[in-house]
Amino acid sequence: MWKWFHQLASPPHFYRIAPAFSTWLLLPGLALIAYGVYSGLFLAPMDYQQGDAFRIIYIHVPSAYLSLMAYMIVAVAGGIGLIWRMKLAHAVAASAAPLGAWFTFLALATGSIWGRPMWGTWWEWADPRMMSELILLFFYFGYMALRAAIDDTAKADKASALLALVGVVNVIIVHYSVEWWSSLHQGQTIMAEGGPAMDPGMLYPLLANIFGFTLLFGSLLLRRTRTEVLFRERRTRWVKEMILAPEGQS
Amino acid sequence: MVTGPGALTARLSAEGLTLFRGDRCLFRNVSFAVRSGELLILEGSNGSGKTSLMKALVGMLDLENGVVSWNGKPVSEQRQVFHGALVWTAHRVGLKADLTPVENLRYEAALRPQGDDGLDKVFERLEISRLKPLPLRSLSAGQQRRVALARMLLADVPLWLMDEPFTNLDREGRALVMDLVKEHLDEGGMCVMAAHQDVEIDAPVTKVVLR
Amino acid sequence: MTDQGPQMPGLLVGLVAVARRDLLLAWKRPGDVLNPLFFFAMVCTLFPLAVGPSAEQLTFSGPGVLWVAALLAMLISLNSLFISDFDDGSLEQLLVSPQPLPLVGLGKTAAHWLTSGLPLVLVSPIVAITYRMPGDVVLVLMLTLTLGTISLSLLGSIGAALTVGLHRGTALLSLLILPLSMPVLIIGANTVSLAAGNETYSAGIWALSAYAVGTLSLAPYATAAALRISNE
Numbered sequence A: 001m002w003k004w005f006h007q008l009a010s011p012p013h014f015y016r017i018a019p020a021f022s023t024w025l026l027l028p029g030l031a032l033i034a035y036g037v038y039s040g041l042f043l044a045p046m047d048y049q050q051g052d053a054f055r056i057i058y059i060h061v062p063s064a065y066l067s068l069m070a071y072m073i074v075a076v077a078g079g080i081g082l083i084w085r086m087k088l089a090h091a092v093a094a095s096a097a098p099l100g101a102w103f104t105f106l107a108l109a110t111g112s113i114w115g116r117p118m119w120g121t122w123w124e125w126a127d128p129r130m131m132s133e134l135i136l137l138f139f140y141f142g143y144m145a146l147r148a149a150i151d152d153t154a155k156a157d158k159a160s161a162l163l164a165l166v167g168v169v170n171v172i173i174v175h176y177s178v179e180w181w182s183s184l185h186q187g188q189t190i191m192a193e194g195g196p197a198m199d200p201g202m203l204y205p206l207l208a209n210i211f212g213f214t215l216l217f218g219s220l221l222l223r224r225t226r227t228e229v230l231f232r233e234r235r236t237r238w239v240k241e242m243i244l245a246p247e248g249q250s
Numbered sequence B: 001m002v003t004g005p006g007a008l009t010a011r012l013s014a015e016g017l018t019l020f021r022g023d024r025c026l027f028r029n030v031s032f033a034v035r036s037g038e039l040l041i042l043e044g045s046n047g048s049g050k051t052s053l054m055k056a057l058v059g060m061l062d063l064e065n066g067v068v069s070w071n072g073k074p075v076s077e078q079r080q081v082f083h084g085a086l087v088w089t090a091h092r093v094g095l096k097a098d099l100t101p102v103e104n105l106r107y108e109a110a111l112r113p114q115g116d117d118g119l120d121k122v123f124e125r126l127e128i129s130r131l132k133p134l135p136l137r138s139l140s141a142g143q144q145r146r147v148a149l150a151r152m153l154l155a156d157v158p159l160w161l162m163d164e165p166f167t168n169l170d171r172e173g174r175a176l177v178m179d180l181v182k183e184h185l186d187e188g189g190m191c192v193m194a195a196h197q198d199v200e201i202d203a204p205v206t207k208v209v210l211r
Numbered sequence C: 001m002t003d004q005g006p007q008m009p010g011l012l013v014g015l016v017a018v019a020r021r022d023l024l025l026a027w028k029r030p031g032d033v034l035n036p037l038f039f040f041a042m043v044c045t046l047f048p049l050a051v052g053p054s055a056e057q058l059t060f061s062g063p064g065v066l067w068v069a070a071l072l073a074m075l076i077s078l079n080s081l082f083i084s085d086f087d088d089g090s091l092e093q094l095l096v097s098p099q100p101l102p103l104v105g106l107g108k109t110a111a112h113w114l115t116s117g118l119p120l121v122l123v124s125p126i127v128a129i130t131y132r133m134p135g136d137v138v139l140v141l142m143l144t145l146t147l148g149t150i151s152l153s154l155l156g157s158i159g160a161a162l163t164v165g166l167h168r169g170t171a172l173l174s175l176l177i178l179p180l181s182m183p184v185l186i187i188g189a190n191t192v193s194l195a196a197g198n199e200t201y202s203a204g205i206w207a208l209s210a211y212a213v214g215t216l217s218l219a220p221y222a223t224a225a226a227l228r229i230s231n232e
Helices: A002-008 A011-043 A052-084 A087-119 A128-149 A153-185 A200-232 A237-244 B050-058 B079-084 B101-108 B119-126 B141-154 B171-186 C011-028 C030-051 C055-078 C083-088 C090-096 C101-130 C135-163 C169-196 C202-230
Strands: B011-021 B024-035 B039-043 B065-070 B086-089 B159-163 B190-195 B205-209
Touching (some): A011 A087, A011 A200, A011 A237, A052 A087, A052 A128, A052 A153, A052 A200, A087 A200, A128 C135, A128 C169, A153 C135, A153 C169, B011 B050, B024 B039, B024 B190, B024 B205, B039 B050, B050 B086, B050 B190, B101 C011, B141 B171, B171 B190, C011 C101, C030 C055, C055 C135, C083 C090, C090 C202, C101 C135, C101 C202, C169 C202
Parallel strands (some): B039 B190, B039 B205, B159 B190
Antiparallel strands (some): B011 B024, B011 B065
C-alpha cells in the first residue's frame, strides 16, 4: 500500500498513468451528465412553485458543490505537500484552484440566472448561499494571486498552501456569519430548505448530475495536473528522455 | 567571552549538504566539521552559494539532502538550543535605522544569552563610543557594521557565523574583525566565515571552497 | 544536556522586547500612527458627501460605514508590519534567534494593534457622534471595534507575513485579507446596528470575543510559518 503511495508520488509515474484514469472518469461522467441533463430538462416534472425556472439547479447545484470540494482539495493537497513535502501534491493544488474558481463562477452565474425570475433582479445580496459563494470566489482569487506573485515555484507552493489552510477554516466561519447576517436582513433564498423531499423524477437527474460533474472534475483535474507536472519537471532527465524518445513509445 | 563547560567541547558538523534553488543546484555533498577554537572559511566567488550555505546551516533554507549537527545531535531536533548557541552577522546589518546603537542593542539583548561585558566596554572595544546617542541612519556604512559587530561581542555564544564581515570596513576595521575572531577562538569559541578575500589568522583553519 | 552556561532569556522576554522596540519606533515616527486615523476620518467623510447627509441616512448607515472605514484603515497600517524589518535584515535575525517565532510575531502584532487598532477605537466616538449615534450605541461600537481590530491585526499579520518582500505586496495583501475579515465585519457592524435598533446584541459580542480568542491562539503559528516561507 505504501509502495503504491510512494509510486504515485513520483511525477513520471503519475504522468504515465494519469491519462488512463482520466478517461475512466471522463466517460462515465459524461454519460451521467448526459442522462442528468436530458431528463432534467425534458423529463422531470415542473416545480409547482417555480415552473420551469428551477431546472437550472441541474447545473447550479453540482457547480456549487464542486466549488467547495475543489477548495477542500486545494487546502488538503497543499497541506499534504507542506507536511510531507510531496511535489505532486502541490501540483494538484495548483491545478485544482483554477478549476474550482471556474465552478464557483459557474455557480454564481447559474444562480444569478435562476434568481432573475425569482428575485426579480440579477443579484440578491441577501441570499446567504450566493454571498458565501461570492466570498469563496474571492478566496480563490487571493490564492491564485499569491501564487502568481511569487516567482520561485517551491516558495509559491508553500505560501499558497498555508493561505489555503487558513482559508479553509475561514470558509466555514464565513458561511455561518453570512447566514446570520442574511437572517437579520430577511432576504429570500433561492433554494428551498427541504432537500431530499424532492420528487424522485427531479431528484435522480440531480444526483446523476452531481456524480457526473464530480467525475468530470476529477478527469479534468488529472489532465490539468499532468500538464502542470510536465511544466514543473521540464528540466529533468525523464522529461527530456521522453520527448526525445523515438515514435511508438508513449 | 564564552563561559560554561559545554563550550570547550562544542562541535558543528555538516554531512552531505545539497541545496537547490528552484532548478539550480547550488552545492552538492558538502561536508565539514568545526570544533572549539577553529575557524572555518567558506570560499567562493559571488553567487557561488556561500550565503545560501550559511542560511541552510541556520535553518532558513531547506536542504535537499544532508544533516547539520551540533554537538552530535541533528540541528533539526534541537532548533532552539542551536539558535541559542550562535550569532549571525549577515549581509544586511539587521538593525533599525531610526534607533540609536544603544536602543538597538538593548533590544538584541533579549534575544539570546548575554555575556558579562556591558555595552560601554563593547563600544570602546569597537571604537564607536562617541556614536552611542546618534540614530543609526546618521552613521556611515562602516560604522553601522561596527555596531552590528557589537551584537556578536555582547552575546555569550560559542558559534559565530559571519557572512562577508569585511564589507564596508576599512583596513583598521578588517584588522579589528580578525582580532575579535582570534580572541573568540582563544576563549573556546568557533567561527564559520564566508569571505571572498584572503583571511590570515593564527589559529586552526579549515577551508571549504564552493564553486 | 544540562546547560550550566549563560542564561537563555525567558520566552516572554523576547515578546516584550520586540513589542517595546516596535512601540519605540512608532514613537519616533508618529506619522505612521496618525495616517491611518486621518484615513479613517476621511473615509467616514466620503459617505455623507456621496450619499447625502440626511439624519436618517446617517443613523442608518453609521455602524456600517464606521466599521468599513476602520477595516480599511487597519488594512493600510498592516502593510508595514513586517516590511521594514524585512528590508533592513532584522527579520532574518529574528528567524535565527532562539526566541520562539510565534511569540515574537505576536509581540510585533500586539505593538501594531496598540498603534493602529487602539487609536481607532479611541477616535471612533468622535466620528460616531457626527453620525448622530447615541451614547450607548457608541459604547457598543467601541467594544466591537476593540474585539474586531484585535482579530484583524492577528489575521492581517498572517497576510503581511505571506506578502512581505513581494512586488506590489500592498494590493495583494488587501486581496488576501479582505475575504478573511468579512466575518468580523459582518458580525461587528451588524451587532452595532442591532444595538442601534434597541435589540439584543450580546450574541454578536460573544461571537467577536470567541473569534478574537481563536485568532489569538492560532494566528501566531500561521504567521511564524508564513515568515519562514517568505524568508527562504
